[in-house]
Amino acid sequence: MISSFLFQSAAPLPLDEIRAHLEALPTVRRDRWDDAVYIVADDAATLQLVTDARENSGDEAYPRVAALVRLYDARIDFSLQTREVETVRVFARWLRAGHDVAILDEAFKDISSECDDNLDYLFGTPRKRRLVAVGFFRELKHGRADGPSLREAMRDKGKPGESRIAAYLREAPILLHAVGPVTDVFEPKGDYICAPNIHTDGVYAWPEDLAHYVERYHVALPAEFLAHVASAKWKAPTDVDTATVELG
Structure with a gap:
């Protein structure tokens, strides 16, 4: 270097x-x-x-x-x-x-x-950076056993900027492509939401259906993640080099 x-x-x-x-x-x-x-x-x-x-x-x-x-x-x-x-x-x-x-x-x-x-x-030779996982709720099939609780994160009302956060979550590049239908965990026989892809902005990574839970159930996300999104002016990057990052 x-x-x-x-x-x-x-x-x-x-x-x-x-x-x-x-x-x-x-x-x-x-x-x-x-x-x-x-x-x-x-x-x-x-x-x-x-x-x-x-x-x-x-x-x-x-x-x-x-x-x-x-x-x-x-x-x-x-x-x-x-x-x-x-x-x-x-x-x-x-x-x-x-x-x-x-x-x-x-x-x-x-x-x-x-x-x-x-x-x-x-x-120098790139070192893979470990991404911070967000939204891998333990109730989800593609969640994590030690992840946060979706039910505990749900709120009755949304906060200002919720739609911009959901748009950011959807627009960020896909880190890992996956196949298969994903439905609302509370309505397993309901409509297809998305594929079980994982998105990243180069710092954080999250499942594709996180945007759905933000919009429908107003789930509370970590304050540091929200500050990170706000610092980017709610605009997800489009050029993340996914070869240099990994999901921890």
Whole structure:
């Protein structure tokens, strides 16, 4: 893994497009004190730790637990301060695929020829990240024996934003495809709901029918998951590299 490198373009880069792409990623945030810098983490907790530290300490050093991306007119600088680099790797791959850039090390030596499509030379061999399971209720056939209780999670009334949460759950990429009909556990002879697929946003994973239980029974989901979804502005990512994650 190389701790510092940059992508150099011969022409100005479309910074508005690049900013929009970064800001759509759920574990990326623009720095409080420097608009040109983005903090890139692999999980919401790490992102919150760094942003809190920056808020509380002013324009001082960053906690060395995340990656930093700095935007210039025709260049993007990368600083890797952690080995948890899959989110920034995905961004770098997107940037390289869509723009004509050379890759330079911190001495400004061109190392483009040494970088494969996965950018292992820069980021190292990917390690599979363990996803956090949510919504695998123990009452479900595809749930977990040690999972939370669906009945205990049910609420009489929904809360604001419930429809956006359900849409997020449905729109996230599928991690594991499965076959067979899934029906409401309380109406086993009722209509088919979905297939027993598992979806992921790269941080969490959940069964496909979770959206149904959120909408119909207003099930309460973990606060940290809801905060994660809100931080992504209720927009699920579309480009999760499922080869780099696993369901624990």
